[in-house]
Amino acid sequence: MEPSEELKNIFSEFNTGSGFKSAARIGSGHINETYRVSTNHPKKSYTLQKINSNIFKDIPNLMKNIEVVTRHLENKIISGDKEAGSFSALRLIPTRHNQLFHEDPSGNYWRLYNFIKGISFDTVTNTDYAFKGGKAFGLFQFLTSDVPIESLSETIPNFHNIEKRLESFHKVVNADPVNRVKHLIREIEFVKRREDEMMLLQNLINNGKIPIRVTHNDTKFNNILFDQKDNAVCIVDLDTVMPGTVLFDFGDAIRTGANRAVEDESDLGKVSIDIDLFEAYSKGYMEIACRFLNPEEVSNLAFSAKFMTFIIGLRFLTDHIDGDKYYRIHFPGHNIQRARSQFRLLETMEQKFDKMKAIIARIVAGKV
Numbered sequence: 107m108e109p110s111e112e113l114k115n116i117f118s119e120f121n122t123g124s125g126f127k128s129a130a131r132i133g134s135g136h137i138n139e140t141y142r143v144s145t146n147h148p149k150k151s152y153t154l155q156k157i158n159s160n161i162f163k164d165i166p167n168l169m170k171n172i173e174v175v176t177r178h179l180e181n182k183i184i185s186g187d188k189e190a191g192s193f194s195a196l197r198l199i200p201t202r203h204n205q206l207f208h209e210d211p212s213g214n215y216w217r218l219y220n221f222i223k224g225i226s227f228d229t230v231t232n233t234d235y236a237f238k239g240g241k242a243f244g245l246f247q248f249l250t251s252d253v254p255i256e257s258l259s260e261t262i263p264n265f266h267n268i269e270k271r272l273e274s275f276h277k278v279v280n281a282d283p284v285n286r287v288k289h290l291i292r293e294i295e296f297v298k299r300r301e302d303e304m305m306l307l308q309n310l311i312n313n314g315k316i317p318i319r320v321t322h323n324d325t326k327f328n329n330i331l332f333d334q335k336d337n338a339v340c341i342v343d344l345d346t347v348m349p350g351t352v353l354f355d356f357g358d359a360i361r362t363g364a365n366r367a368v369e370d371e372s373d374l375g376k377v378s379i380d381i382d383l384f385e386a387y388s389k390g391y392m393e394i395a396c397r398f399l400n401p402e403e404v405s406n407l408a409f410s411a412k413f414m415t416f417i418i419g420l421r422f423l424t425d426h427i428d429g430d431k432y433y434r435i436h437f438p439g440h441n442i443q444r445a446r447s448q449f450r451l452l453e454t455m456e457q458k459f460d461k462m463k464a465i466i467a468r469i470v471a472g473k474v
Contacts, residue, residue, distance in 0.1 A: 117143055117154060119208040120199050120218040124150045137161050137345070137434065142221060151221035152199065156214055157207070161432065162345060165215050167259035169206040172344045173198055174257050175250055175320065182249055190249060192333075194222050194340045222340045224331025230363050233386035235336070239363050240390030242330050242338035243322070247352055248394050250320040258320060258348050265323060265346060266354045268308050268417055272301060275424045284429040290442070293423055296449055297416075304416050307353055307406065315402045321350035325359040326369075352403060356391060357410030361418060363387050364411075365451055370444045377447050378454040379411075385465045392469050404470060408462040412455045419448030 114126040124145035132153075133140040139156040162168050179195040199218040201208050208216045230236050264270040279287055279294060287294070310316040322329070323346035331340040362369060364383040367376040388407070425432045426441035435441055455462070 113141060113143070113154065116208065116210060116216050117152070117218070119201050119216075120152075121202050121204075122150070122152065122199060122218070124152075129154065143218075153219040153221050155217050155219070157217060157345070159213075159215050162261065164259070164261045165207060168261045168345060169198070169217065171258050171261060171347050172196075173206055174253060175344060175347050178253050179246075179249055191245075192337055192339060193245065193249075194331075196220065196222065196340065196342060196344065222331060222342075224333055224339055226328040226331055226342075228328050228362075228368050229365065230327055230380075230383055230387075233382055235332075236363055236383040236386035237390035238332070238336070238338045239327055239330050239359065240387035241393055242341060242390075243325050243355060243359055244391040244394030246322060246341045247319070247355065248398060251398050253320045255318060255320060255349050260348050262346065262348070265348070266350065266414075266417060268304050268413070271417055271420055271424070272297075272304075275420055278424050278428045282427065284427075286427050290423070290427065293442070293445060293449065297420055297423065300416060300452075304413055306409065307351070307413055310402060310406070311351060316351050316353065316406070317400065317403075318349045319352055320347070321352055321355050322347055323350050323354055323358075325355045325362075327359065327363040352395070352399065353406055353410035354414060356395075356407055357412075357414030358418070359391075360384060360387060360411035361415045361448075361451065367447065367451075369447065370440065371447045372443055374446060374450040377450040379451060379458060379462075381458055381461055381465070384411075384462060385469075388466060389469055392466075396470070404466070407466050408459065411462065412452060412459065415448050415452045415455060419445045419452065422448060 110129060113129040117126045122145070124147045127144040127146055129141040129143045131140070132142050137158045141154045143152045143154050145151065157165060159165060176196045176198060180197055183190045183193060183195055197220045198206055199220065200206065206217065210216065227235065230239065275297065307316065322341065324343055329341060329343040330338050331342060333339045364380050364387055366378045366380050371377050422433065422441045422445035426445060430441055433441055
């Protein structure tokens, strides 16, 4: 069957009232396959996604989480919530059988959203975008801050739990399933030297000093859609929406949004945290987030950037050693290239950490 014919058949399972015209692959994500579907209705387009069930094992609860959050956001927008502004919400389109997803005969899982027109960026080129991006994620967290936490499931247990990630890392290093460890001594030692420091946030969570909130858990800058006037209009890629800490969200946003290079940059000389972008993002974020963060969260915002850069680099390295089973790679050695880029970014954060903490302190004090 031709790909377009298969996608047409999948699309017909959803309750759109529109006929399939064409589909084109979009997005640069590592996990799912995403298509824009054009229909015979000139003003109706949809986003069709094939969910990677090798990664996401609990599809029903994953989709339930997305439904809870998107419906909550849409209700706030429809009700005219002044904080929602020009934001748009993703809306799940149910199947003809009123389900949140469709399972095809091959056991693949599919979902359909309304298509929201926008532009995303893998890197941030100016402080205006950084400020708007920070404000967008702060707004997402604020608008979902009254979602009952018990209404969400932990669909990927221990997703950013550094204890568990380090356990997996050491297990894979010891097993060395594809004989790669001997080429990675420097990277492995890099991880080991930072293990104790990186336990900080998990210890604070375990001790109840950092609260569990509704969080996105994958706040790469390219998960923000901007309109033609350069305004942030939507947060996308909600697969990992679940209970978590806002520090994971802030840290991951800085990891991508204040990085002078792309996530998998091969030229490590280009990789560095941009302090101006960090400051702009932090100002935008805190313009909204100051309304709900507690002092412990605020005091660890700068550290969260180091933490998330470390844990993502660790995951890329672990996957490389394990034979590239998790992340989609585009060439041999892609995961180790990603890991080295993240570790270099972390080194530049370590060099500028005092400046990062001082910036947050000035923002909190209202001096910038």
